[in-house]
Amino acid sequence: MEHYNMNLTLKVWKQKNTNAQGGFETYSVKDISSEMSFLEMFDVLNEQLINEGKEPIAFDHDCREGICGMCSMHINGRAHGPWAGTTTCQLHMRAFKDGDTITVEPWRAGAFPVLKDLTVDRRAFDRIIEAGGYISVNTGNAQDANCLPVDKHKADLAFAAAACIGCGACVAACKNSSAMLFVSAKVSQLALLPQGDPERQTRALNMVAQMDKEGFGSCTNTGACEAECPKEISLTNIARLNREFIGAGFGSEK
Amino acid sequence: MLNAKIPAGPLNSKWEDYKGHCKLVNPANKRSLEVIVIGTGLAGASAAASLGELGYKVKAFCFQDSPRRAHSIAAQGGINAAKNYQNDGDSVYRLFYDTVKGGDYRAREANVHRLAEVSGNIIDQCVAQGVPFAREYGGLLSNRSFGGTQVQRTFYAAGQTGQQLLLGAYSALERQVALGNVKMYSRHEMLDIVKIDGKARGIIARDLITGELERHFGHAVLICSGGYGNVFYLSTNAMGSNVTAAWKATKNGAYFANPCFTQIHPTCIPVSGDHQSKLTLMSESLRNDGRIWVPKKQNDTRKASDIPEEERDYYLERRYPAFGNLVPRDVASRAAKERCDAGYGVGTSKQAVFLDFAAAIERYGNIEAGKRQLNNLPKAEIIKLGKEVVAEKYGNLFDMYAKITGENPYEQPMRIYPAVHYTMGGLWVDYELQTTVPGLYSLGEANFSDHGANRLGASALMQGLADGYFVIPYTLGNYLADEIRTKAIPVDHPAFTEAENKVKETISKLMGINGSKSVDHFHKKLGKIMWDKCGMARNEKGLKEAIEEIKALRAEFWKDVRVPGGEKEFNPELEKAGRVADFLELGELMCIDALERRESCGGHFREESQTPDGEAQRDDANFSYVAAWEYKGPGQFELHKEALEFVECKPTQRSYK
Numbered sequence: 001m002e003h004y005n006m007n008l009t010l011k012v013w014k015q016k017n018t019n020a021q022g023g024f025e026t027y028s029v030k031d032i033s034s035e036m037s038f039l040e041m042f043d044v045l046n047e048q049l050i051n052e053g054k055e056p057i058a059f060d061h062d063c064r065e066g067i068c069g070m071c072s073m074h075i076n077g078r079a080h081g082p083w084a085g086t087t088t089c090q091l092h093m094r095a096f097k098d099g100d101t102i103t104v105e106p107w108r109a110g111a112f113p114v115l116k117d118l119t120v121d122r123r124a125f126d127r128i129i130e131a132g133g134y135i136s137v138n139t140g141n142a143q144d145a146n147c148l149p150v151d152k153h154k155a156d157l158a159f160a161a162a163a164c165i166g167c168g169a170c171v172a173a174c175k176n177s178s179a180m181l182f183v184s185a186k187v188s189q190l191a192l193l194p195q196g197d198p199e200r201q202t203r204a205l206n207m208v209a210q211m212d213k214e215g216f217g218s219c220t221n222t223g224a225c226e227a228e229c230p231k232e233i234s235l236t237n238i239a240r241l242n243r244e245f246i247g248a249g250f251g252s253e254k
Numbered sequence: 255m256l257n258a259k260i261p262a263g264p265l266n267s268k269w270e271d272y273k274g275h276c277k278l279v280n281p282a283n284k285r286s287l288e289v290i291v292i293g294t295g296l297a298g299a300s301a302a303a304s305l306g307e308l309g310y311k312v313k314a315f316c317f318q319d320s321p322r323r324a325h326s327i328a329a330q331g332g333i334n335a336a337k338n339y340q341n342d343g344d345s346v347y348r349l350f351y352d353t354v355k356g357g358d359y360r361a362r363e364a365n366v367h368r369l370a371e372v373s374g375n376i377i378d379q380c381v382a383q384g385v386p387f388a389r390e391y392g393g394l395l396s397n398r399s400f401g402g403t404q405v406q407r408t409f410y411a412a413g414q415t416g417q418q419l420l421l422g423a424y425s426a427l428e429r430q431v432a433l434g435n436v437k438m439y440s441r442h443e444m445l446d447i448v449k450i451d452g453k454a455r456g457i458i459a460r461d462l463i464t465g466e467l468e469r470h471f472g473h474a475v476l477i478c479s480g481g482y483g484n485v486f487y488l489s490t491n492a493m494g495s496n497v498t499a500a501w502k503a504t505k506n507g508a509y510f511a512n513p514c515f516t517q518i519h520p521t522c523i524p525v526s527g528d529h530q531s532k533l534t535l536m537s538e539s540l541r542n543d544g545r546i547w548v549p550k551k552q553n554d555t556r557k558a559s560d561i562p563e564e565e566r567d568y569y570l571e572r573r574y575p576a577f578g579n580l581v582p583r584d585v586a587s588r589a590a591k592e593r594c595d596a597g598y599g600v601g602t603s604k605q606a607v608f609l610d611f612a613a614a615i616e617r618y619g620n621i622e623a624g625k626r627q628l629n630n631l632p633k634a635e636i637i638k639l640g641k642e643v644v645a646e647k648y649g650n651l652f653d654m655y656a657k658i659t660g661e662n663p664y665e666q667p668m669r670i671y672p673a674v675h676y677t678m679g680g681l682w683v684d685y686e687l688q689t690t691v692p693g694l695y696s697l698g699e700a701n702f703s704d705h706g707a708n709r710l711g712a713s714a715l716m717q718g719l720a721d722g723y724f725v726i727p728y729t730l731g732n733y734l735a736d737e738i739r740t741k742a743i744p745v746d747h748p749a750f751t752e753a754e755n756k757v758k759e760t761i762s763k764l765m766g767i768n769g770s771k772s773v774d775h776f777h778k779k780l781g782k783i784m785w786d787k788c789g790m791a792r793n794e795k796g797l798k799e800a801i802e803e804i805k806a807l808r809a810e811f812w813k814d815v816r817v818p819g820g821e822k823e824f825n826p827e828l829e830k831a832g833r834v835a836d837f838l839e840l841g842e843l844m845c846i847d848a849l850e851r852r853e854s855c856g857g858h859f860r861e862e863s864q865t866p867d868g869e870a871q872r873d874d875a876n877f878s879y880v881a882a883w884e885y886k887g888p889g890q891f892e893l894h895k896e897a898l899e900f901v902e903c904k905p906t907q908r909s910y911k
Contacts, residue, residue, distance in 0.1 A: 159418075
């Protein structure tokens with residue numbers, strides 16, 4: 001792969017805190033290597049700002065290997081930028097060319113208030129999990145793991161749903177700011193496994209209720225969430241959630 | 255000499271015996287006992303959840319925006335357990351023995367045996383939580399091999415085992431949050447321990463959103479904040495991984511053990527330039543199927559595909575025929591360094607070796623063709639089938655490699671090189687995981703206890719969860735049983751005020767320097783000193799130089815660092831500054847420890863102490879101990895020793911040949 005350097009113009013959302021008015025600031029960065037990750041390019045920009053005596057841009061990031069779900073930039077109108085199945089931290093600068101202007105915004109959703117610049121508050125996701133995204137088993141209660149064989153096909157589907165990293169790109173990508181892909185991934189994982197069966201009805205009802213309470217929008221089956229999901233969580237999970245939810249609504253004895 | 259409080263009796267009954275005799279706390283009393291947990295990785299989340307389930311009042315803290323993001327999430331390959339589901343000769347004893355040997359006889363036998371004993375329960379617990387481990391067609395759990403063992407005891411979920419285990423522990427934790435047993439403080443950083451009458455009684459934490467300092471009381475404090483690999487700046491750790499919690503504990507009287515024991519992982523994506531902010535691991539599980547090689551000719555610039563089989567040096571298979579590509583990490587890392595230093599490295603930097611899947615792809619293709627009864631398939635079709643199998647096993651890792659390097663690992667071998675990955679050293683703890691400060695505990699990577707001088711692959715996840723799910727619920731009760739008469743101490747107690755003032759002072763000092771260099775500037779400089787002089791190979795001269803260089807760098811940091819922004823707001827640069835300030839102190843201690851340990855063992859390779867064929871040469875007569883350092887003031891440390899006794903595993907020269 002040929003490496004090259006580029007000069008770029010960046011239009012970045014700056015916002016002092018949740019209550020402040022935000023706006024775009026324009027920056028230019030020079031000699032960015034195509035081998036850098038997108039966040040390393042931001043490191044270069046921040047280093048430059050600090051050296052100029054200015055305040056750097058606040059953004060969330062941690063593992064920088066695409067698994068922790070902390071990074072969250074809306075790049076040129078797309079959650080996590082132009083590459084499919086990729087988090088912001090795994091996006092590399094060879095996706096861009098010399099002279100490009102790149103617009104970077106935080107996740108936009110009422111349920112994810114901006115904390116500062118590109119950083120948002122995603123605790124709503126934790127509260128949805130608290131509403132039922134678990135199997136109620138205390139430490140020490142488990143039987144031998146192989147006492148419960150699980151159909152490999154279902155186990156694989158459960159794993160594919162469990163790959164969700166909770167980054168919130170699905171919400172940011174959705175015109176309704178719906179969290180259905182996130183909620184359906186957890187509901188699916190646990191509904192597909194025999195261990196999750198006893199609580200499947202209350203889980204679906206309670207997690208959806210909490211999702212609504214947090215102010216996430218409705219799902220209109222547009223599929224933007226699936227298209228932008230860095231872990232390529234399938235839309236079929238939403239169909240499964242709908243079945244679980246409706247089944248629970250009719251079938252629940254509570 | 256330090257007393258580790260190891261229970262008497264035969265090794266295999268110590269833990270049973272301890273559990274049968276430790277003190278218990280009745281349910282009513284548990285409700286008035288408060289426990290603080292720092293960190294929500296595998297150790298912290300599992301401890302907080304389990305203690306919450308027992309009825310204690312738990313407060314859990316993490317600096318990330320959600321407990322689910324702790325860096326355990328990034329563990330790839332798997333988790334060991336002595337289940338012997340493969341009927342290949344595994345047992346609690348084998349896992350214990352492999353771990354002690356793999357640690358080059360610098361771990362505590364009793365702790366390791368307990369770890370092996372509870373390993374099976376961990377798998378049971380995780381499956382019950384809905385962790386989607388890989389399964390066979392019969393619906394039962396699948397296993398694979400990891401380095402340093404000859405059995406298949408590693409359970410896994412593709413290359414995302416850490417993620418799945420952490421999400422299991424996180425869901426258990428969130429369930430306790432919902433039930434009101436655990437109060438979660440995300441985006442909070444612990445900045446000091448509060449001690450009253452010699453016991454840990456709380457913490458000072460900074461709310462990272464508002465910048466406000468908070469006081470929290472606890473009858474006990476658990477440090478589960480992970481390792482300190484980021485002292486090297488470049489490592490496979492997350493950007494935020496830090497030593498601050500453990501270091502504040504050290505400055506409050508907890509001893510820091512074996513700080514020089516760091517693990518350099520052999521299979522990481524090589525550094526591509528000065529801009530590099532972190533290194534990415536390619537799971538050790540890839541060594542199950544991948545073959546590692548370099549050209550037989552020095553400075554060979556041909557493409558891998560142009561180098562014929564007979565001109566390739568599969569140096570691990572050549573040097574270590576018994577374990578081949580699955581030698582432990584320290585051995586594999588040094589062997590890669592040796593080849594590269596000798597001029598056989600590949601890629602533009604020449605600091606890389608090949609990890610090649612061509613043979614595995616063909617082998618799996620043939621197996622798959624056989625399964626499907628497809629005879630006389632053309633080779634291209636077999637390769638295609640083989641790639642599908644490899645994609646199922648390692649797909650996410652291959653994708654990650656392709657994204658980072660822009661190269662296709664299905665078509666050409668990956669380039670890999672060793673990188674800092676894990677730290678075996680950490681807070682000294684006794685058998686009960688208590689530090690030298692009463693009421694202050696340490697779990698998971700943050701403590702030193704189970705891996706000796708080198709950790710085997712897939713054992714970190716095992717230890718984190720063992721400590722949190724199955725050890726601390728017993729050992730903490732043994733301490734808290736004597737605390738039932740201690741009422742919650744109001745946080746206006748002078749000790750809290752004093753600790754908070756100290757923290758305030760440090761923050762004001764950092765903010766007030768207003769120098770000319772960024773925090774990262776100093777962090778990178780420190781990292782370079784550590785990597786060059788306290789990295790994969792160490793010697794007396796280099797370590798002495800490093801100590802002086804770090805002292806000078808530290809002085810410069812406190813004169814010339816620039817921390818922009820304000821104190822009372824969300825300020826990531828201020829967070830980094832505090833962490834780097836602590837790394838600048840820890841780095842010196844690591845070099846002091848490495849200098850003092852004039853032997854090679856595991857990941858600690860002193861060039862002065864090697865066998866004629868370049869293997870690590872231990873010196874059991876003089877160094878069979880845990881080095882636990884007491885903080886005595888800036889740059890001043892006093893060494894305490896815990897003698898290691900090996901009753902079951904008699905130390906021998908570790909051989910994987």
